[in-house]
Amino acid sequence: MSSDPEILQGEIDRLRLQVESLQAKSGAKSISIGNYLLTRLAQLGATSMFGVPGDFNLGFLDLVEDHPEIDWVGNCNELNAAYAADGYARIKEGSLGVVTTTFGVGELSAINGIAGAFSEMVPVLHIVGVPSTTQQKNKPILHHTLGDGRYDAYLKAASQFTIFNAEIKDKPSAAQLIDQAITTCITRARPVYLTLPTDLVLAEVSSEPLNIPLSNAPSPNPSPEEEFVLETIQQRVKEAEGDVVVIIDACVMRHRVRTEVQDFLKQTGFPVYATPMGKTAINENYTRYGGVYIGSLTPAAIKDRVEHAKLIISIGSLASDFNTGNFSYNIPTRRHIELHSTYTQIQYAHFDGVGMKQLLPKLTEKLSSLHAVASKLEVPKFVKPVPDESTDTITHAWFWPRVASLFRPNDIIVTETGTSNFGILDVPLPENTILVNQILWGSIGWSVGSCLGAALAGKAIGRDRVILFVGDGSLYISYLYLNILRIDLSNRQLTVQEISTIIKKSLKPIIFVINNKGYSVEKFIHGKQRRYNDISQWNYKKILETFNDDDKFETASYSARTKQEVSALLDSPSFTSANKIQLVDISMEALDAPYALQKQFELSGGTDVYAPVQ
């Protein structure tokens, strides 16, 4: 037993908070607002909290640290923390990602990550520690303010990228606001902003509401409209005489209808294809799965089967440029039905409020009798053999099918914007893998932070292996104007320090850095090299050494310059067992790119968005 009163007092404080948290569970009468919030998060399985300490959130972080179920991760900076919360929410479906920052300086650094979660429909709760209610009334020129008394400026900026703002201002409304914030975040799958003033963190409120768990289910569909929609779809499907294909997209995962979709597909037997953002929403070894559809960038065999169907049912579609081969879908509205989270579109008719979560099981029931007809449509198995190439050089065409041997069921695979996002499309993934990408928002550097969050969520749900592909990736393709940037190395430069948090948390992802050595492939398109695409050369092998706390954590770095070196690694049981963090520097040629990207160059070379207005 310690005789140091400071240590003893610390233990007393910790136990007191633990008691309070347990009392909340057993229905005791009173709880601090801070712990009310934490209890709600724990009830919904949000047990990792990302963020950076700052003076306006320290009181709340005391509670976080003492909470028996919630783990404070602690990031290197706020942007990475927001990326990590995003990655966490993508893996822990039905729960949410949480990032805590401080007033002004902290929250604004996270805003790009929050906007990305808005764009990509990921439920992230952004908790901001703010000055006391008195300070917010009197508006002194505190540090972290704009010096002009505008204490609401940050909220105004934040509200551009959130679906709801919960400004906690007093005790009476606090619990209800917290409940509304969390429910809205999950059911609408979008970021919510919540401010916690320093003087309200420990203010006591009734813990009664905590006895009723929050629902994460969307509101029910209006019943006559739903019935009409069901009948109309049934009619269209009958008219198509079984010649129906299904395209699944991002919102199948974002709005948690994976199970409903799987059931729908199995009962009906319709052929199914995925978009880039929808890949792994259905198991890729499912016998009726035909591969990835991406408009005019789709290989011809797949493209024809999708576009020639009499009826195409899209589920959870997110029709962004890079997800649709630059808006090159060849699917007439007349042959198209779209199921969304909050509406249904049948040909030209819009049915507001009829969401897919409740619609799908009923549709399955209505259409399951069609199984025999639907099964007549043949679906060639989606495979990608490793090509037999004569050179030692590691090419995209060879690398992606080859790396497939590394993947196992339940893996989490994270790909960065660019070649990695495209390269992975060619690889059939084992069942129950989850592919995580950010194709719509496309913020370079996102994947490293996201990998941290995904790995923590994976650990909590029994998915231990995480594989990250970063770098090179960042071949940017602008709409119409194909300008390929080699900012692969910058990827790591943007967020590299978060690797140290991954190490600190004893996570063991395999990180592939696809490296094509500082020469711009822009030349390929533009005819010249641009200095602005040059970036500083780093010694990548030293990165893990810099971060591993003098070998306290085991790390391993490799470089692979030939196919043989890649294969040797992929065949090595010690490498594939992923029992420590591993970084692989993969050398590729500057002018190489995956199939879909090359196809895109062919299709749209020549048009230049910088052509001046006359």
Added chain:
Amino acid sequence: MSSDPEILQGEIDRLRLQVESLQAKSGAKSISIGNYLLTRLAQLGATSMFGVPGDFNLGFLDLVEDHPEIDWVGNCNELNAAYAADGYARIKEGSLGVVTTTFGVGELSAINGIAGAFSEMVPVLHIVGVPSTTQQKNKPILHHTLGDGRYDAYLKAASQFTIFNAEIKDKPSAAQLIDQAITTCITRARPVYLTLPTDLVLAEVSSEPLNIPLSNAPSPNPSPEEEFVLETIQQRVKEAEGDVVVIIDACVMRHRVRTEVQDFLKQTGFPVYATPMGKTAINENYTRYGGVYIGSLTPAAIKDRVEHAKLIISIGSLASDFNTGNFSYNIPTRRHIELHSTYTQIQYAHFDGVGMKQLLPKLTEKLSSLHAVASKLEVPKFVKPVPDESTDTITHAWFWPRVASLFRPNDIIVTETGTSNFGILDVPLPENTILVNQILWGSIGWSVGSCLGAALAGKAIGRDRVILFVGDGSLYISYLYLNILRIDLSNRQLTVQEISTIIKKSLKPIIFVINNKGYSVEKFIHGKQRRYNDISQWNYKKILETFNDDDKFETASYSARTKQEVSALLDSPSFTSANKIQLVDISMEALDAPYALQKQFELSGGTDVYAPVQ
């Protein structure tokens, strides 16, 4: 001569742009909008451009790269780029800092840096490459959009932190908008947001306006009000019978009245003191300079001299919490005159529109006859001898006076939020040094990016030595609640990668990392250790090695654990010559702090802002 048509075409493109830029100077008729903007920036001496490439700004970056006078710096991420533009503008007075980012993902990552420039009144122009005018009209779901067609969301967020938004939308208004953007940015010393659509970058406009340089002078004072103000101040000064002191603050630098103030002080002979944010606005070896005034945290000898004067004239005051010893000025309004950039305050009377830039020379003329009387007030020289301590341990009390021997005239000294900001207050700096800090906004990590910008600006104006103090620094002190965080190491974790840009640009700052090894001094206040203040331990010596491109750039790292080791470095001519980038890891005790911080603990210990509302 090359026979490669790609290379030859590249040279043709480059020469064409150079010709265009030179034609603009000689008054030729037409110029692209992109080059019009660059010509205006070059005219005003903004010759370094910070930022990160992205697909919506590439066409503009082609022009930047080909511009004969503007250097593209290229940062690791956008937040660091904004910090660097801020540091650049602080050193190149009369010019502005420029940061270029891309739509959505890029610009939002910079927003905390821009908000900091707003808060601290630094002229930073934020150029954002945005989609074409057609895309902005049709609003497709492009990558980097929110997926809901709100193309104006980023501008709405940005406008919380800017003084003006210039949305370039067509050719006819472009030149005038660019001129207004730049003029507003400099004269009001605040950030301006400027959007450049891809299809307007190369659109041609008349170059005529470029023949008339933009003015960076503020608008003139209204003359009857000004005359009244002059007479009233003269009357108050006479009544004070020479018992007048002057306090100079941040806005002397921000609104470029350094010369006017110097002249005013020399002609009148008034004693002068500086605030923390005003330090180095006047040469600290000036005979009538008495040191730093920071309310109740001021050493008694200085405090009495300031507060007991019959009349106190504040110039360019910025009364934030940390700049005023938590609002503890003991200066009654009745004895106080304040000169600001856009108004004057005489006791209780407010005179709008009477700005100090034009007022000061006239005031100097009116008051210079008082020199003899004013000189009677004695001003003890501001000195800080190195204390004689018996231990080897490096203490703040010893370190700051000791490190003073390193400083030379014309040095630029950058200090991070926290102990460094307070420690440097005790050190008298040589003439013409510039101290750069961010006391109001206080964004941890700012100093590394800012150091890069300051070093580039310094190089351009003949200030070659830059010394950065970072780390430990981040002792946060919240208003009322004194909570000291040891996030010193996080400082480097936030922005460490920008050291690689400093290396790439062959800049040679001396970087002092003040390190107290992962134990929170919070214990000192709170009685317990908190895990959220722990951060990952890095191997700091490897940082420069990771970044120096396999020894292509010369770097040196040192660690100092004793006073002797510090002194040996400071006495070494090879170290002080600063002919390569150098990093010094300085070990200090966790419970140590500079005088002003310790004083603050004494004064306000006990009150706890987290005390709950009942």
